[in-house]
Amino acid sequence: MLVETAGFLVVRLGASYLALPANGVRGVLTQEEAGDEKAVTASGTIYQFVDLAQRLALVADLSGIEMRTVLYSTGHSHGAIRVEQVVGLTDVERKDCLPLPPQFQSDERNWFGGMMFYQDRLVLLVNPSWALGELVEVIPAPVGQMERMVEETSAAVGGSC
Amino acid sequence: MLRAAHGKQQAHTTKRSWSVVVFSVGGLKLAARTEDVGGVSPWMESIPVPSQTPFVHAMLKRGNHVMPVYDLASRLSCQVQGDRLLCLEARHLDGPMAICIDADVPTLEAVEPTAIRPNGRMDVETLGMVTIGGEDVAIVALQRLGRLRQDAVRS
Numbered sequence: 438m439l440v441e442t443a444g445f446l447v448v449r450l451g452a453s454y455l456a457l458p459a460n461g462v463r464g465v466l467t468q469e470e471a472g473d474e475k476a477v478t479a480s481g482t483i484y485q486f487v488d489l490a491q492r493l494a495l496v497a498d499l500s501g502i503e504m505r506t507v508l509y510s511t512g513h514s515h516g517a518i519r520v521e522q523v524v525g526l527t528d529v530e531r532k533d534c535l536p537l538p539p540q541f542q543s544d545e546r547n548w549f550g551g552m553m554f555y556q557d558r559l560v561l562l563v564n565p566s567w568a569l570g571e572l573v574e575v576i577p578a579p580v581g582q583m584e585r586m587v588e589e590t591s592a593a594v595g596g597s598c
Numbered sequence: 599m600l601r602a603a604h605g606k607q608q609a610h611t612t613k614r615s616w617s618v619v620v621f622s623v624g625g626l627k628l629a630a631r632t633e634d635v636g637g638v639s640p641w642m643e644s645i646p647v648p649s650q651t652p653f654v655h656a657m658l659k660r661g662n663h664v665m666p667v668y669d670l671a672s673r674l675s676c677q678v679q680g681d682r683l684l685c686l687e688a689r690h691l692d693g694p695m696a697i698c699i700d701a702d703v704p705t706l707e708a709v710e711p712t713a714i715r716p717n718g719r720m721d722v723e724t725l726g727m728v729t730i731g732g733e734d735v736a737i738v739a740l741q742r743l744g745r746l747r748q749d750a751v752r753s
Contacts, residue, residue: 452646493648538657539692540666540744543650552664559645559659 441531445562446507447555448520450490451497454560456527456553457509457518461565464508465523471506477517484508484517489568493548497521514569529553534562616711618737620730621686621704623697624676627735629728632706634740636687641698653744658685658696665694668743673722688740695743709737 444459464479471477477484486506490497503522509515534551550562618629619638644656644667656667668688671678680701688695707730714726714737723739 453648495648535664538664538666540654540668540690540695541647541649541651542654545647545649545651548648554662559657559664561647 442528443531443534444526444528445553445555445560446526447524447560448505448507448518449522449524450493450520451495453493453495454524454555454558455489455520455563456555456560457507457563457565457568459526461509461511462507463510463515466506466508466517468504468506471517471519477506477508479508482510482515484510484515487516487518487568487570489518489520489563492568509565509569511565511569511571514566514571516569518568525555527555537561614711615708616714616737618707618709618728619686619704620707620735621684622700622702623671623674623678625679625700626674626676627730627733629707629709629730629735629737630686630688630740631725631737634689636689636694638687638699638704639685641683641685644696644698651744665696667696667698670697670699670722670738670743675721688743690743691741695740697740697743 445456446459446462446465447454447456449455463482463484466477475486477486487509489495490499498521499519501521505520505523507518507520507523509518534553536551537546537549547567548561548564550564552559552561554560617632619632619635620627620629621638622628642658642660644658645664646656647654647666649655653669653673654666655669657664658667665687668690678698678700682701684699684701684703686697686699686704688697709728709730714728717724717727717736722736723742723745725737725739727734727736729735
């Protein structure tokens with residue numbers, strides 16, 4: 438029986454564990470490799486820095502030795518995302534990707550395509566299109582409509598659950 | 599984890615009575631219909647979740663299950679009291695939801711429907727107000743907690 442799985446890169450920002458669909462990851466750089474410029478150029482592609490911690494209003498210490506820059510591409514957009522720590526890479530069966538509970542009713546439904554467990558931790562699945570600024574902040578749609586939109590977005594980047 | 603109040607709730611309970619759980623948040627006594635309560639257990643550290651939904655900014659993990667946390671104390675502009683805080687599981691229409699309540703162990707009470715008055719509190723969804731032990735206690739509508747606030751935010 439064919440089991441549908443999706444790969445995710447699990448990262449940490451502050452106290453939050455987040456996951457990015459692995460098929461969009463183009464590289465993981467140390468502070469030294471990423472440099473201090475406003476963008477990273479790799480294989481001819483320019484990756485502008487994306488302040489994901491600020492976008493999610495998370496308090497993160499990006500000065501530690503485990504800080505990494507994740508080069509990410511959705512195919513349409515490219516971004517360099519600084520994270521406090523790269524925790525690991527994992528394959529997740531679709532059944533193990535859980536929707537965000539419906540009590541979360543606002544913009545966060547744009548931000549996260551769902552959630553999963555990794556090493557017994559709750560991990561939020563970041564919607565890469567939103568993270569890279571492809572989705573304009575809009576008044577949140579009703580829950581069902583938003584989930585359909587996130588599914589379509591996920592399908593478009595070929596990754597998330 | 600519930601305590602019978604004065605040991606009299608069973609004697610006074612009739613088919614018509616409402617059975618309510620009386621709990622407190624920031625020292626403020628509140629009640630909820632027992633059928634709206636999934637259980638009471640020790641509070642565990644919640645997991646913060648970035649969110650713009652008012653008062654829903656965390657989740658509680660129990661084994662492989664998670665439920666959103668509703669910050670009722672913030673909603674009521676107070677802080678939970680006590681060393682060993684408790685978790686009241688609300689049977690919300692959208693699914694179970696955890697609420698951190700004071701360390702005081704909740705009690706069970708029977709309430710006559712005729713004793714329930716309209717509630718003047720506009721800061722939280724309620725089913726009405728009742729006097730318990732000489733105190734006015736709002737019966738929180740756990741099933742639709744947050745709906746009033748959401749409506750207000752949307753309008």
